[in-house]
Amino acid sequence: MQAWLCENPTGVDALQWKELPTPQPQAGQVLVEIQAASLNFPDLLIVQNKYQIKPPLPFVPGSEYAGVVRAVGDGVRHLKVGQSVACLSGTGGFATHTLAPAALCMPLPPGFPPVDAAAFIMIYATSHHALIDRAQLKPGETVLVLGAAGGVGTAAIQIAKAAGARVIAAASTDDKCALCKSIGADQTINYTTHGLPNAFxxxxxxxxxxxxPDVIYDPVGGDFSEPAFRSIAWRGRYLVVGFASGPIPSLPLNLPLLKGASLVGVFWGDFAKREPQANGAMMQELAQWYAQGKVKPVIDRTMPMAELKAAYAHMGSRGVKGKLVLVN
Structure with a gap:
């Protein structure tokens, strides 16, 4: 097998494409031949030693991938050799093969292509958990999605529309706003031309x-958080999803008081661990929504796995619309 190996987490340039022995699965594991792996923001942080999870060295980055099971370890009953799966295991995806925990593998129904599957779990699970579970979004309510042209943003637009909400998508260019409209946003705001804080x-x-807006979906943080919260409706719910802009903002706590509004944390990873049955039901619903055409990942482009460093550079340019996927 071949893999991008991180032996020294000083950044993307330190990654090396190496030949390694193909491992055999232990109890509770499966060997997956990787067909596609998506690039997520944590995949950048983890090779810079800036992510909250610090795997032992050396490790293979790549949190989310899809492929075919080629061997199963002892005790694995729900997966079989030859079965197509998607997995979000945190590491291992930027390779030709990986050992995956069987419990984290999502069996794929027929007609679910690997590129879409590799771009599915993180963004749709995060956005569904945020909007449907944490915000209790109701039909007819209005959702403001910040960073709306990114991976979780595009997923949030589709899920909010599937739930019967009205969606305002905020993005940084006219092209990105047009993309948001094409996947269901009712209105858009270009926050480059509508500058912070007042014009926005x-x-x-x-x-x-x-x-x-009744609900604000914020994966951006930084300078957007306070002006967005000041705009929220009475009894609004502000979803803290992430901090893609970098800085973690501080909010004056009189704002939730004055608006009768809630500040709601969204941590899908821990939800999946603490409430596995609820998470499983959610993933089943999302797979059905995909089959019904209600949701479909926006793929910015696919690139060969060997061009991972170029893919990281494209992600860093902030020009990505939807998801970047590496393919073998």
Whole structure:
């Protein structure tokens, strides 16, 4: 097998494409021949030693991937050799093969292509858990999605629309806004032309007839959080999803008081561990939604696995719309 090996987590340049012995699965594991792996923001942080999970060295990055089971370890009953699966295991994806915990593998129904499957679990599980579970989104409510052209943002638009909500998508270019419209957003705000804080707040006010959004989905953080929260509707729910812009913001706690609003944390990874039955039911519903055409990952482009460093550079340029996927 071949894999991108991180022996020294000083950044992307230190990764090396190496030949390694193909491992055999232990109890509870499966050997997956990887067909596709998506690039996520944590995949950048983990090779810079900036992610909250620090795997023992050396390790193979790549948190999310899809492929075919080629061998199963003892005790594995729900997966068989030759079965197509998707997996979000945190590491191992940027390779031709990996050992995956069988419990983390999602069996794929027929007609679920590996490129879509490799880009599916993280963004749709995060967005469904955020909007449907944590925000209790209701039909007819208005959702403001920040960073709406990214992976979780595009998933949030589709899930909010599937739930019967009205969606305002905020993104940084006209191209990205057009993409958001094409996948269901009712209105868009280009926050480069509607600068923070005042022009952005005025644009949100105009888009909601002065009421403000009922739910704000924020994977961006930084300078957006306070002006967005100041725009929220009475009894609104502000979803803290992530901090793609870098800085973790501080909010004045009088804002939730004045708006009768809730600040809601979204940590899908821990939800999946603590409430596995609820998470399993959610993933089953999402697979059905995919089959029904309600959700489909937006793929910015596919690139050969050997071009991982170029893929990282493209992600760093902030030009990605949806997800980047590496293929073998």
């Amino acid at each position: 707040r005025e644009a949100v006010k105009a888009a909601t007839g002065g009421k403000g």
